[in-house]
Amino acid sequence: MGPPAARTISQEAFDELVKENIDDLGMDPDEALEDAIQTLTLQGVDLSGVIKCVPGTSNVEDNLVIQLMNELKSIVTSLETSNLSSDDQNGEKIVVLLNKLCGLCSVTGSENATLAARNGGVEALTSLCSSLDCKFERALALGLKALSLIVCDLQSSESYRRCGGIRTVMDILHGPPRSLDIRESSFAVIASASTGNEVVKESFMELKVDQLLVEAVKEESNNNMQSLYDAIRVILTPDDPRVAASQVFGYARTFAKVGMADALVNALRKGVGSSCLPSACAALKAVAVNDEICKSISEKGGIDVILQCIDESGQQGNRVIAKSCCSLLSKLAASDANKIAIVQKxxxxxxxxxxxxxxxxxxxxxxxxxxxxxxxxxxxxxxxxxxxxxxxxxxxxxxxxxxxxxxxxxxxxxxxxxxxxxxxxxxxxxxxxxxxxxxxxxxxxxxxxxxxxxxxxxxxxxxxxx
The missing domain is CATH 1.25.10.10 (Leucine-rich Repeat Variant)
Known part of the structure; x- marks a missing residue:
């Protein structure tokens, strides 16, 4: 087993500690706040998602993320009780709210995403996405995007799993044809929820995510969708520190059996003109876990395609693609048959x-x-x-x-x-x-x-x- 999950604290408990510093220890408000932060940090408590303010001098409800969470929960309640009509005005209201939330949760270095997740955002967004009908396509795409942003650690991915998020996103992808934005955001949710969580990966595999993803890669319109390749790579990455023996290598063999390696080789044929080539290389590298799969990639023309991309990346001065293709070729060269093929070419x-x-x-x-x-x-x-x-x-x-x-x-x-x-x-x-x-x-x-x-x-x- 890996290291235990970090300890967390509720907003109420944090506020109470600051209040005790003021009332019982006679600290001034700023000193009380700083002492609470330092004490909890030294104890290994994860303070992300906690609004660090002095009770009485500022209000948690003044925080914009919290305000958006409250609005979102109100909308979800209305949808669940059929009190929200499917008209353009309500749809636009949801879109505006979700746009604001996505903007806040995309800010680099902020704790907004964690704050949203710790205050019911995962559950609310999952419920919203499962409730929206086809008339709310823009809102659904933004809801999924917001979900992919706030499911950003083990605690939030566990919340996502427990509230039925895995089934929700699979149902969306298996349902009626959706816009590119919805599909892209759905794959982003799969990637973010699966990162560092072996249980979530297993749950997706039980729902045949391998077959869904291989069909998605084969679909021409998805070829420039980075989140699709990210989802494949993440599900096949052993990144959960709690697990001593990951099952992802078996998943990779399952992916290969349903044709993922062949589909990814065809995706690479788009060449350096594809903005997603590095992501596709990383996905194929994750699939290539044994000699048999590596050789099959070569037999499908994979080595020829990679060498061509290496040539083109050099001609165009594209370092990112050059390194991605080299990394993939190094993985495939683990097969002795492929070593010979690479040299012969x-x-x-x-x-x-x-x-x-x-x-x-x-x-x-x-x-x-x-x-x-x-x-x-x-x-x-x-x-x-x-x-x-x-x-x-x-x-x-x-x-x-x-x-x-x-x-x-x-x-x-x-x-x-x-x-x-x-x-x-x-x-x-x-x-x-x-x-x-x-x-x-x-x-x-x-x-x-x-x-x-x-x-x-x-x-x-x-x-x-x-």
Missing amino acids: DGIEKLIILSSRFSDDPSVIQEVMSIITVLALRLPENAARAIEAGLGDLTIESMQKYPTSHQMQKQACLMIRNLVVRNLENRTILLNGGVEKLIRRAKGMPGCKDAATDALRDIGLDDYNV
Whole structure:
């Protein structure tokens, strides 16, 4: 089991503590408030979602988020009792309220989203979304968007699960054809609710979310919908610290069986012109959890598509796409059959060209080194081809140029090991180029000691521990 969930406190209990500081300890209001905040923080209490004010001098109800929550709850009650008519005026009223709520909960660094969730926002929005009929499409899209914003931690995702939110969003997606905004917001809710919550992921899988998502990816109109790919990635990510053995790897195999890998490969064919290409790469990487799936992706033309995108990203100078495609290719190269296929398709040469185009960005070079590390593992012929293609010079130049890029230095050391451990001729080439001095320098960098020591040993130096 992972660490326990953070302790929380109600608004009433917080206000009472501040009041006790004033009445019992004689503190002035500002001092009482600050003391309460510091005391609870030291005790590990999560104060997000609590309005930090002095009772009597300011009112919780003055907070705009709380006001919107009260209005929202009133609307939901009216819908549930059939007291709200389906006319344009009422629909516009809901839209205005939800627009304000989305704006407040989108503010970076604020606690507005948590405040809304802690004050009944998850339950109210879920009820609203389940009650709105087809005439309120704009309101439904905004309600789902607001829900995706306020379901932002374990506590709110548990509230979402308990109030029937999982069934609600699945019913919306399974129902009559919806607008792109509604579908996009629905997928965003799936992603946010599933983040860090294994139970929610399981509940979605029980409702066959895998089949729903694969059909969505196949639909042409959804190809530029980032939240769709985010939902796939999140459901297949083992990110719940409470769980020792996640089930997501089994879910990935289920996704592959219903055709998700094939659908995502087709989505990648849109090329670098698609704004969602990095998200689609991340989704496919999450699906590729074993050798069989990795090979099937290659058989469907996945490696060809990725190498083409790598070429195009270099030509267009798109670093984000370059790194995303390299990360995906590295995952697929875990299959020995795919290693051979990548090299046969001139993958090593394409990667070295990419590095030269992004010679000013060590993060791209690091991704390239990561792929070469995998390609050279157990395959000395690949290691030889990499050196022949100029990788030795690239490695030495990069290690010289970016001495403070510790992660790239570490990856260079890991790559050097695989390039030389079965290729004695590569040792000579790299040593003659001055790599020993660079590895020894990397050895003193944070996080690089073990990788550098192993590289010195595998390159044939007896004093590798010095």
